[in-house]
Amino acid sequence: MLVEHILRRKGRRLATVDPQATIARALEILAHDNIGALPVVEGDTIIGMISERDVARGLVDRGASLLDTPVSGVMSTRITTCRPDTNIDDLMTMMTERRIRHVPVLDDDGSLAGMVSIGDAVKSRLDELETEAQALRDYVAGVQ
Template structure:
């Protein structure tokens, strides 16, 4: 199974913030949208990603005053991404080994076309497992 299949089932909408936006506004976006990460974009260019972990770390290091600073001082700059043709197994491995929970999905032109979370993968795998179990059950019943 590929990333494309997940995007087609969940949708391609992403939440993003500008690099110069105040961190407090980005945190509000995370909370209102009930997401664990937002992409940091300048126009259509991906500059970074801001996750809940980034926010927790900066608050622990700098305290509440960090919320007045710009997102670009807190975001993760070296963003690992995937393509629509990557397999679910390969991105699960990347996420597990790298210990992060969100992967931007880029097309061949390096344009952002979606965002995959570990939650999306778990949901997909559970649905796939349930489908296999039903098929096996139906097969055994008909034998």
């Protein structure tokens, strides 16, 4: 199964945040959309990622004043991306090895096509295993 299959199922709608937005604004978007990370974009280009984990670590270091800090001051700039034709197993391996939970998906032209979370990848893999298990049960039962 490919990342494209996940994007088709969950949609390509994607919340983003501007690097000059405050951390408070980023948290509003995360809460409103019930998500754990946001791509930070400048124009059409992804320049970073901001996650709940980044904010939690920033709060420990800077306290409540962090909320008025621009996203650019806290965002991660080492971005791991994938493409729609990335295999889900390869994506899960990459996410596990790099200890990341959200991966932006870039089209061939480098434009942001969506986001895949580790939860999306696990659900996709479980759905695939259930389909295989059902096919085997049907085969053993003689169902055609």
